Amino acid sequence: MSGEPAQDFGVYVHWPFCLSKCPYCDFNSHVRHGAIDEARYARAFAVEIAAAAARTPGRTVSTIFFGGGTPSLMQPSTLETILDTIAKHWTVAPNVEVTLEANPTSVDSTRFRGYRAAGVNRVSLGVQALDDASLKALGRLHTAQEALDAVAVARSIFDRYSFDLIYARPKQTPEAWATELKRAIAEAAEHLSLYQLTIEPDTPFHVLHSAGKLVIPDNDTARVLYDTTQEICSAAGLPAYEISNHARPGSECRHNLVYWRAHEYAGVGPGAHGRLDIDGRRFATATERRPETWLMRVEALGHGLVTDEKLTSGEHADEFLLMGLRLAEGIDPQRYTALAGRPLDPKRISVLSAEGAVETTANGRLRVTQSGFPVLDAVVADLAA
Numbered sequence: 167m168s169g170e171p172a173q174d175f176g177v178y179v180h181w182p183f184c185l186s187k188c189p190y191c192d193f194n195s196h197v198r199h200g201a202i203d204e205a206r207y208a209r210a211f212a213v214e215i216a217a218a219a220a221r222t223p224g225r226t227v228s229t230i231f232f233g234g235g236t237p238s239l240m241q242p243s244t245l246e247t248i249l250d251t252i253a254k255h256w257t258v259a260p261n262v263e264v265t266l267e268a269n270p271t272s273v274d275s276t277r278f279r280g281y282r283a284a285g286v287n288r289v290s291l292g293v294q295a296l297d298d299a300s301l302k303a304l305g306r307l308h309t310a311q312e313a314l315d316a317v318a319v320a321r322s323i324f325d326r327y328s329f330d331l332i333y334a335r336p337k338q339t340p341e342a343w344a345t346e347l348k349r350a351i352a353e354a355a356e357h358l359s360l361y362q363l364t365i366e367p368d369t370p371f372h373v374l375h376s377a378g379k380l381v382i383p384d385n386d387t388a389r390v391l392y393d394t395t396q397e398i399c400s401a402a403g404l405p406a407y408e409i410s411n412h413a414r415p416g417s418e419c420r421h422n423l424v425y426w427r428a429h430e431y432a433g434v435g436p437g438a439h440g441r442l443d444i445d446g447r448r449f450a451t452a453t454e455r456r457p458e459t460w461l462m463r464v465e466a467l468g469h470g471l472v473t474d475e476k477l478t479s480g481e482h483a484d485e486f487l488l489m490g491l492r493l494a495e496g497i498d499p500q501r502y503t504a505l506a507g508r509p510l511d512p513k514r515i516s517v518l519s520a521e522g523a524v525e526t527t528a529n530g531r532l533r534v535t536q537s538g539f540p541v542l543d544a545v546v547a548d549l550a551a
Contacts, residue, residue, distance in 0.1 A: 175222070176229040176424035177252055179211065180435030181237040182457045185271060188305040189370035190332075190363065194437030194455050195235045204244045207457075210464040211434060212251040214453070217469040218432040219255035222442055225430070226257045229421035230264045232286075238268035242280030249285045263326075263420045265290055270308040270316035278323045289320050290359070290419075291329040296346050300335055305370075317353050328357035328419065333395065334388045335363050336381055344394050351402045356417035360395055361410050362388060389540055396536065409492050409539050426493050428486040436460040436470065441485075448482040450475045479507055484550050491546055496533025514548055524549075 183202055184195045219225075230252060232245065245266070252258065265288040266281055278289070293313040295301045301310060308316075313329075320327040331350055333343050350358060363382055365375045374380035383391065396406060404412040408426060411419065424431050433440035437455035441448060453470035454460040460470040477485070483506030490497035503509045515532065518524040523538035523545050538545050 174228040174420065174424050174427075174429045175225040175256075176231065176421050176429070176431035177215075177218075177227055177256075178421075178431055178433045178435075178438055178440070179230065179232045179237075179248055180234065180433070180438040180453075181232060181240055182235040182436045182455075183239055184234065184236045185239070185269070186305065186307055189374075190304060190366065192366035192369050193235070196457055198457075202239075204241055207461065208244050208247045210461050210470075211248050213464050214434045214469055215248070215251045215432075216255055218434060218440070218442075221444055222256075222430070222432065226259050227252060228259045228262060229424055229431075230262060231421040232264075232266045234267055236269050236272055236292075237266050238272040238277070238281075242277060242284050245281060245286070246284035263288055265419065265421055267292065268316070268320075270313045273316035273319050275319050275323065278319055282323055287324065288326040288328070288419075289324050291316055291320060291327065293317065293329040293350075294332045295335070296331070296349055300338075303336065304332065314353060321355065326357075326417070327355060328359060329354065330359040330361065332361050332363050334383050334391050336383075338383060338391070340387070340390045340394045343391055344398060347395065347398050348402075351399070351404065354404070356404075357411070357413040357419060358399070358404060359411050360399070362392065392540055405494070406539075407494050409542060423493075426489045428482075428489050434470075448477045448485075450477055479505060482506075487550055488546050491532075491534050491542065491549075494533065496527065496531040499530070499532050510549055511551075514551070518545060518548060 180194065182194055182196050184197055187195060187197055230249070237245070249264070264286045266286045267290050269292045273291070291313070294304055294306055296310045296313065298309050301308065317327070317329060329350070331347070347360070365372050365382065371380055375382070399405060399412045403414055406412050407418050408422070411422065413419070428441070430443050431440055432442065433451060433453065436453060436457045438453050440451040442451060443449075450473065451471055452473035454463050454472050464470045483502055486505055487497065487502060499510055510532070515524065515526075518538075519526070522535055523541065524532060525535050526532055534542055534545055
């Protein structure tokens, strides 16, 4: 048996507020023009954390991730209260990774030093592009220079930082993307998240795309852009450890590995999802998405859960397969067998191997090949059938 990495336990905290809603975004984010009652939200987070901890006693928290929305809009004191509450109800590992998502528009050195003092030790910046025309088209409120200034602030305060870029943007050529990516790598220390632009339902970009007013690169161009991304990042020592995430070895985002390795995590805050193991079964949880409704629900019921579903062994195994094959390390087929109660079909693996889409490593792990990643969904669907 290849041996699975040790099971980590993560806590995801969702701060749902943004200064504006980007036209490509389908995340649970909300714009509020009035002041946010942070003290009230902090009290509600404390209640929901206590409820989650009561269901998962004895866990040691190894990763905490503040996502959004724009968590860097909250006061450092609010974040500190949430971290203190987590430490009150669970044991927190001495080497815990605490990540905060931030937008360049909400970065200043005083605030970032406040987050570091509160316990944050890693930041992830939503840069998205390094040219002003693209940033404007993406609905971003910052310029390329402001983004680079924010990266410089992060670099000066945190040992670990990452930032995101979106590629396969309208009219983007592989040559232009290569230049932009190399510039990004020069600013990156250890980690980059590089996402192909996807048109999500119920977004302004979907409306424009459906009307023919927004044209994104075709599949062939998108494939060239993807291949360009892999080549440049690998050459710079930032290989993909997950289909859209690149890091120097040992600098991967540990919290995201919790998701992709199908480990346990508690989700707290409006619209947060979780996966908890209780009495030998995997539970999928989700909270109320609308912030004010979540707040009232927590105050009335002691939690914001609207989904608390016991997964079947097959559903748990399929999630493990879906998430694990996103990773360059792949999966341990024996863990799939243990979860599903049946092994993966060796005939399907053989066919996909012959097509060059998957491979079995020397230590017995099954992983998707570099040429298989662009058709990952089809590979997973075939294996899970």
